Amino acid sequence: MELPGKLFVVAAPSGAGKSTLVKALLKHEPHLAVSVSHTTRAPRGQERDGCEYHFTDVDTFRRMVAAGQFFEHAHVHGNWYGTSRKSVETLLAAGKDVVLEIDWQGALQIRTLFPAAVLVFILPPSWDALEQRLRGRGEDQPEVIAQRLANARHEVAQADRFDFVIINGYLDKALAELRAVVCEQPEALRFAAQRASHPDVFAALNLA
Numbered sequence: 001m002e003l004p005g006k007l008f009v010v011a012a013p014s015g016a017g018k019s020t021l022v023k024a025l026l027k028h029e030p031h032l033a034v035s036v037s038h039t040t041r042a043p044r045g046q047e048r049d050g051c052e053y054h055f056t057d058v059d060t061f062r063r064m065v066a067a068g069q070f071f072e073h074a075h076v077h078g079n080w081y082g083t084s085r086k087s088v089e090t091l092l093a094a095g096k097d098v099v100l101e102i103d104w105q106g107a108l109q110i111r112t113l114f115p116a117a118v119l120v121f122i123l124p125p126s127w128d129a130l131e132q133r134l135r136g137r138g139e140d141q142p143e144v145i146a147q148r149l150a151n152a153r154h155e156v157a158q159a160d161r162f163d164f165v166i167i168n169g170y171l172d173k174a175l176a177e178l179r180a181v182v183c184e185q186p187e188a189l190r191f192a193a194q195r196a197s198h199p200d201v202f203a204a205l206n207l208a
Helices: 018-028 058-066 085-093 104-113 127-137 142-156 171-183 191-197 199-204
Strands: 007-011 032-034 070-076 079-084 097-101 118-123 164-167
Touching: 007 018, 007 104, 007 171, 018 032, 018 097, 018 171, 058 070, 058 079, 070 085, 070 104, 079 085, 079 104, 085 097, 097 104, 104 118, 118 171, 127 142, 164 171, 164 191, 191 199
Parallel strands: 007 097, 007 118, 032 097, 118 164
Antiparallel strands: 070 079
């Protein structure tokens, strides 16, 4: 499928700072459009329907899946998430460059539909940092945090299937690198180059 706009897909384990980075990216790169995903999970904190997500119930979500309304959908951390087919197609057809903030499963599904899509994986600087961020949010019960940390091991292992890898140790640096991917797609941020530049981080995350 070829459309005028470019498609960027950002994925990360929970707590790596994906949402914060994408929000900051959109502020600095106003030409980008974002497709708001659907989810069956409950809103957190100040989240509003139609802003961070389209919040829906499981039955409605399943009907949307059956009707072919999603480009991709996946079951993540006990909830369903999906990307609207109509929303993405409309934006790309209008020549907009679109950012999707989704999980790794959805990202790889998107790649099969849009081979030219640019896939970006956000890594935490360490497992300890990831755990501290999850606990510091104060939004989830201990058992939910434990599940997210366990799932993160498998999620991080998918990083080599993405075009670019960004280590989110410092927000300003990670944001600058994400902006560079959108504007320039530098070779220095490819998986192999990042592994060579940050061997200690990659070894600690079992990506050596």
